[in-house]
Amino acid sequence: MGSKILLNIPEKDMERIETLVKAGEYATKSEFMRFAVKQLLYGEERIGRLEAATSKVQKQTKDRKQIEVEIEEAKADTRRTLSKGRA
Amino acid sequence: MIEGRQSPLLILADTTVLYSGLAYRGLESKVLFSRAHVFVTTEFTMAEILRILTTKRALTKSEAIGLIDAMPVLVTEFALIKDRWEEADRLIGRRDRSDVPLVALALTIENHDGIWSTDKDFDVLRGRFKVWKTRELLKR
Numbered sequence: 001m002g003s004k005i006l007l008n009i010p011e012k013d014m015e016r017i018e019t020l021v022k023a024g025e026y027a028t029k030s031e032f033m034r035f036a037v038k039q040l041l042y043g044e045e046r047i048g049r050l051e052a053a054t055s056k057v058q059k060q061t062k063d064r065k066q067i068e069v070e071i072e073e074a075k076a077d078t079r080r081t082l083s084k085g086r087a
Numbered sequence: 088m089i090e091g092r093q094s095p096l097l098i099l100a101d102t103t104v105l106y107s108g109l110a111y112r113g114l115e116s117k118v119l120f121s122r123a124h125v126f127v128t129t130e131f132t133m134a135e136i137l138r139i140l141t142t143k144r145a146l147t148k149s150e151a152i153g154l155i156d157a158m159p160v161l162v163t164e165f166a167l168i169k170d171r172w173e174e175a176d177r178l179i180g181r182r183d184r185s186d187v188p189l190v191a192l193a194l195t196i197e198n199h200d201g202i203w204s205t206d207k208d209f210d211v212l213r214g215r216f217k218v219w220k221t222r223e224l225l226k227r
Contacts, residue, residue, distance in 0.1 A: 043122070046159075047120065047122070050154070050157040050158060051120070053150075054110075054154070057109060057110050057154070058116075060144055064113070067106065067107055067111055070106070070110075070139045070143050071103055071106055071135070074106075074136070074138050075185040077135070077138060078134075078135055078184075082184050082185070082187065083184065
């Protein structure tokens with residue numbers, strides 16, 4: 001059994017939730033809210049993992065110039081690939 | 088829309104801003120991780136970022152793919168943009184062929200809110216599409 005919370009939801013949002021429930025997208029308003037919470041928590045978890053991974057890459061960055069050079073080289077590769085594809 | 092926030096924009100992002108956001112703790116990073124907008128790009132952009140991470144940053148392929156998968160960006164496949172490729176090539180191909188995929192995406196997706204790029208090449212598209220600079224997106 002989960003915990004219960006009382007929410008104040010703007011009228012407009014509640015109307016949209018009710019429309020989705022009536023359309024059969026969600027069995028109940030509670031199911032909609034559970035799904036919304038899960039989605040948000042998943043997003044938070046994903047961002048957390050991403051921030052940890054980016055800090056490894058960011059530690060290797062000396063300055064902006066390094067990034068510009070890396071991007072220019074990668075774009076040059078793309079130009080070559082696209083030119084070959086066209087030939 | 089979350090109360091108290093402006094509604095999120097649907098923004099098409101290029102390699103320069105996405106990779107900068109990933110590799111440098113600067114303004115691009117703030118925008119990318121703000122969760123304020125929805126970012127979309129092409130598989131060409133992600134292939135460029137993957138190449139940089141594996142060849143310049145010594146990440147293994149699986150580490151790099153894991154990082155890219157976790158980025159808050161939707162990635163579109165070539166099949167989606169191919170019908171607008173020639174038109175995009177006419178618009179920007181002479182300036183920089185590597186920008187063609189993103190312009191083809193901008194021509195394909197209806198109702199997007201513009202392109203996020205610091206690349207001056209995209210300035211030729213002003214008037215047709217909104218081209219966002221990083222500071223503008225931060226202020227929004």
